Amino acid sequence: MPGRQPHFRKSSGLWRTSLKTPKIRGSYGRWSNKQGNTQRNQASGVKMLSAGDIQGCLRKLETLLRVIKYPGYVDYSGLSKGDPLAFLPIVSFTLTSFSPPFAEELIASGLEVTGKTDLRFTDVFYKILRDIFHYKPILTKQQFLQWGFSQRKINFICDIINLVLQKHKHLKKAQSQTSSFKQGYQGRSSTNADTMD
Template identity: 75%
Template sequence: MLPTGDVQGCLRKLETLLRIVKYPGPVDYNGLSVGDPSAFLPILSFSLTTFSPPFAEQLVAAGLELTGKTDLRFTDTLYKVLRDIFHYKPIISKQQFLQRGFVQRKISTLCDIIDLVLQRHKELKKPRLRNPVSHKDTRGADHAKLTKPDTVSREDNK
């Protein structure tokens, strides 16, 4: 979370994050600076559905579809994603998010969400070991002959 009272600093941090995720659309800085939800929603939608295809697939697999929804339904699902996937509780309520105002809290929450998506994207993009390296048994063929079922004594089984 960012320190209070520094809207311009929050906007600079947001601008940096938007460069990192290569946000392609126009950014309505006037709308962001007055807390207009219509300035925040396209950035959120891009971050959650377009930026990271592996993360978007994870959301769909979890039954959390974000595309083609009204602002209210999108926000409801967004808060479910934050709660269930990221275990994150925003500093702003859904109702506050959909109103004008609460500028700093909205920008701070947006930055947190982009950070969370970036972290999850990196986790999902980590290369996984496909075929673990097998180590040859260097002890020789005689090792396999040591324990045959008919040669094990009763005392060994206790």
């Protein structure tokens, strides 16, 4: 910008440059750097979420909850604020109750998720995402267990439901192929036994 010179300062042994922007007195009597905040948000790609964005994510989640026939209470207010207690029951149902074949696979793998504290449950379900689905979450465990990040959390839960739905279909297909193979094998062996007589 014309007339504005970079200001150099030494911090922790490193030289940093910063542009001095004029401070504007805000409506509440506090000094704020409105221009600097706007520039920083634009430069870092930070996008302020509108209520419509979160509503769209909630609609997507609601559709998936209908698909998995989620029987519990859905705290939409908590979901829109990023309350972890609103998300944990949905994740728990998705991993433990929706798909019995998948729940059996988790137990066989030594990944028990029932009867745990919120922190231990989160540790285990992140391990499931990493080891079974090879999925890297968009949020850290600490971010997931604190308030906020509502849109990211809703999208994250949608991803988990979709992953479990795909796994469920794959396991059901494998089970049906195994049972049809067993039936075909039993039919052939009984036919062979009849011809031997």
